[in-house]
Amino acid sequence: MLFDYVRIRFPTTDVKHIVEDVLRLKLSYFIHEDYGFYSYTEHYYLGDIFVLVSPELEKGVLLELKGRGCRQFESYLLAQERSWYEFFMDVLMEDGVMKRLDLAINDKTGILNIPHLTEKCRNEECISVFRSFKSYRSGELVRREEKECMGNTLYIGSLQSEVYFCIYEKDYEQYKKHDIPIADAEVKNRFEIRLKNERAFYAIRDLLEHDNPERTAFQIINRYVRFVDRDDTKPRSDWRISEEWEWFIGEHRGSLKLTTKPEPYSFERTLHWLSHQVAPTLKLALRLDKMNHTQIVHDIITHARLTEKHEKILKQQAAAAKEVVL
Known part of the structure; x- marks a missing residue:
């Protein structure tokens, strides 16, 4: 988590x-x-x-x-x-x-099958305090070889409420954002518990009191939702929890731990913008310079002035974490 x-x-x-x-x-x-x-x-x-x-x-x-x-x-x-x-x-x-x-609970092995959970919501096999769910499927018009290139997202609960859940295919998100092959993704699915105001406060208080992320996360999940298998011979409240859901909420799996994934501040987004938006035009201008025996691009860069903001970004990028902290 x-x-x-x-x-x-x-x-x-x-x-x-x-x-x-x-x-x-x-x-x-x-x-x-x-x-x-x-x-x-x-x-x-x-x-x-x-x-x-x-x-x-x-x-x-x-x-x-x-x-x-x-x-x-x-x-x-x-x-x-x-x-x-x-x-x-x-x-x-x-x-x-x-x-x-x-x-955010990371499912690294594919325990959660989001299309299957969505189908269970449609079939009334999701017993929940929430009254609504939404599902989305996003993808590309042109398919690639490795997968159908579709990503599934399931929201359980109202996005306006103080607590709701979002379950989505993290591997597809990483493929779309960073072009990481789906087969190489470290995390397959992600289950996000989204909390606002008092609900957020009580979650933090519970974490501080018990130092037990497993308890905090799954108390919230089990309070609001469970997936079951339909059995028309019994009342809906007595339907058995589905095996897939049992695995996720803790049956036969290891305990959930709070972890960190420290990443230093990087210039990545700016460089991404530069490579996609600026680089093609810059390459064109450099070729024109070469064809015309000019050095317009060189002169533009030479005479460009860095603002105070740019100087601050340079300072941020040059500093190690130890220099920034108190």
Whole structure:
């Protein structure tokens, strides 16, 4: 299990205090922008770690870590010799308010068959507190040799509620995003528990109290959903749990552990944009230079001026994690 999304609001307008005393990172490494999101007026960011600021105390300071942000923050936690548990304890000591928490369970062996679970939802073989489910199938118009190139996603519960589940084919997502062959994907499927507000707070409290990710995650899952096999000779409430689901919730498998996957901040997204959007035009311009015996591209790059923001990015990229943490 991994933390895959963390959003926390702090009842203060002192961004330096939150960054340096709670995140324990040096604010001088963050880039400042005078605009924000979610009605915040400005924000600071270090790679994929975002800190939003408002002069209004009721909004306070908002920390947002999406998937990449969580992985990046884990590299700083490692440098600080600090765990997620210790970080969340510091958050609660600062009266931080949990706004959202996603717990991602990685299925590396393909225990979950998402099309089969979707079919069970349609056949009323999903017994749940939730009243709704949605399924999506995305793919490509041109098939490739290795697979039909379709990805399945199943949402259980309303996306507007404080708790819902998202089950999707992680191998297909990695194929689409990074062109990683499906057969080579480390994770086959992912089961995400998405929690908001009070539900997120109670999950963190349970993790801190018991230090048992297995208990926390599957208490939530078992509270809201179970998949069964239809047996028309019995009442629906007595239908037996399906064997596939039993494997997932713990029968015959090893215990679930909270793990980390620290990844340092990289320039990857910018380089990806450069290679796909800029490189073809640049190559064309270089060829024209060669044909015309000019050096226009060289002159453009030579006279380009780096802004303060670019200099800060250079500083971020050059710094080791130990230099950024406090």
